[in-house]
Amino acid sequence: MNISERVKKDCCGCSACMNSCPRDCIKMTPDKDGFLYPEVCEVLCVECNKCAKVCPVLNEDTPANKPKAYLVRNKSKELRKTSTSGGFFAAAAKYVLSEGGVVFGVGFDEHFHVRHSYIENLKEIKKFNRSKYVQSEVGHTYRKVKEFLADGRKVLFSGTPCQVEALLNYLGNDPDDLYTMDIICKGVPSPKFWKKYLSWHKKKSGKDIREVRFREKTYGYGSTTMRVVYSDGTEYDEPYDVDPMLQFYSKEMISRPSCYDCKSKGKHRRSSFTAGDYWYVSGAAPRMDDGIGVSQVLVNNEKAAAAFEEIKKYLDVEPLDFDKDSAINGGMMVTSAKPNPRREEMFADLDGMSMSGLQKKYFPSTFKLKNRIKRRIRPIMYNMGILKIYKKSMRKRQSTKGSKR
Ligand SMILES: Cc1cc2nc3c(=O)[nH]c(=O)nc-3n(C[C@H](O)[C@H](O)[C@H](O)COP(=O)(O)OP(=O)(O)OC[C@H]3O[C@@H](n4cnc5c(N)ncnc54)[C@H](O)[C@@H]3O)c2cc1C
Ligand code: SF4
Ligand code: SF4
Ligand code: SF4
Structure with missing residues (x-):
């Protein structure tokens, strides 16, 4: 049984097996959702087992250290x-x-x-x-x-x-x-979803992308945004509850x-x-x-x-x-995050739907008037210095409900 068959869905895509193979007969290939998995050329493989020896999934090791x-x-x-x-x-x-x-x-x-x-x-x-x-x-x-x-x-x-x-x-x-x-x-997150997200930006703006900054500290550390700078210097800047990349990631879909x-x-x-x-x-x-x-x-x-x-x-x-x-x-x-129950459904939709279509289907509240107003007042709250207090109280509420970031 080759490394790919042994590790299957537990494979984290670390590529240690590919790096270790003396015959260079492992290549990392994307699956249907865009994640890389090892593919072994059985003809070249000499069954030396080096790939299995370096795999972190097959060799779990917890040190008895005192950090x-x-x-x-x-x-x-x-x-x-x-x-x-x-x-x-x-x-x-x-x-x-x-x-x-x-x-x-x-x-x-x-x-x-x-x-x-x-x-x-x-x-x-x-x-x-x-x-x-x-x-x-x-x-x-x-x-x-x-x-x-x-x-x-x-x-x-x-x-x-x-x-x-x-x-x-x-x-x-x-x-x-x-x-x-x-x-x-x-x-x-999935590199395939990321590629689709980048294409969505290019199509929507009609421009190339010059720079991407995940978690830009636009409204401070506690309230970051996704910043995309286009080729003509104009900028897109949206928070977690609007930007599809951050939204699908934070809701454990991708x-x-x-x-x-x-x-x-x-x-x-x-x-x-x-x-x-x-x-x-x-x-x-x-x-x-x-x-x-x-x-x-x-x-x-x-x-x-x-x-x-x-x-x-x-x-x-x-x-x-x-x-x-x-x-x-x-x-x-x-603790590992829990997958969103609709994760599989979303990946099944990924090829056939547009980014806005996916957002409308999975996060319709993004477009609700109440949320659009909330987003408009966010910069005002930030400038008045009260956004931080609001975020802190929200975080406290969430932590008493037992949620973890
Ligand atoms: C995918 C991902 C998930 C994370 N999840 C959490 C979390 O749940 N809770 C939490 O407290 N912190 C999380 N972090 C860590 C946090 O976002 C910061 O990276 C960390 O606090 C270090 O910040 P910094 O200011 O020292 O460095 P920064 O200047 O922000 O440096 C970022 C570092 O992360 C590395 N890096 C960037 N992107 C990736 C990537 N895709 N894969 C591997 N390494 C990368 C860079 O090489 C660099 O060393 C996550 C980071 C990543 C990349
Ligand atoms: S949660 Fe992080 S460390 Fe764990 S498998 Fe995923 S990428 Fe690797
Ligand atoms: S068993 Fe050896 S030759 Fe075969 S894939 Fe693994 S490292 Fe390469
Ligand atoms: S070393 Fe193990 S976990 Fe890493 S890519 Fe290869 S099979 Fe997957």
């Missing part, structure tokens, strides 16, 4: 504005690059396809800044990491928890010069099947650092609550702790109590 938790924000306000949360990634990248190292992360290519690549210069950091809520194509990135390490370079690799596990499995150890940053990960039963989540991880959002800053560290964003960071082992001492010079830091679940943003760190 330290921190609330951090990058000292550069500019970097924080262009980062998703508090700009921890940019600080870690700066440290590794200042040591002559290489940073691997997720960016867009010229067609806005989401993929892993690397940078060797801080000027290029913008490429990786900001979360792209689409599954990234890893390609042969792990092989490249190995090459840089063999050349004696320090490497920072950032990705989802399953991608970091995949890299560590592929390398067979956690080399001294390698730092890994995984994220608190809700799930990764993430990869493996994300709904994730094998890589947990409070104890093999990565050096785990970074995520933090929504309780006003209670935990009011002095840090300036509305531009903070990151929660877990420093997962001794190697990471030593590097964190260096990275700290770029950060403002407050300790958090790792053992107290209420003190850390623990929900998505350990």
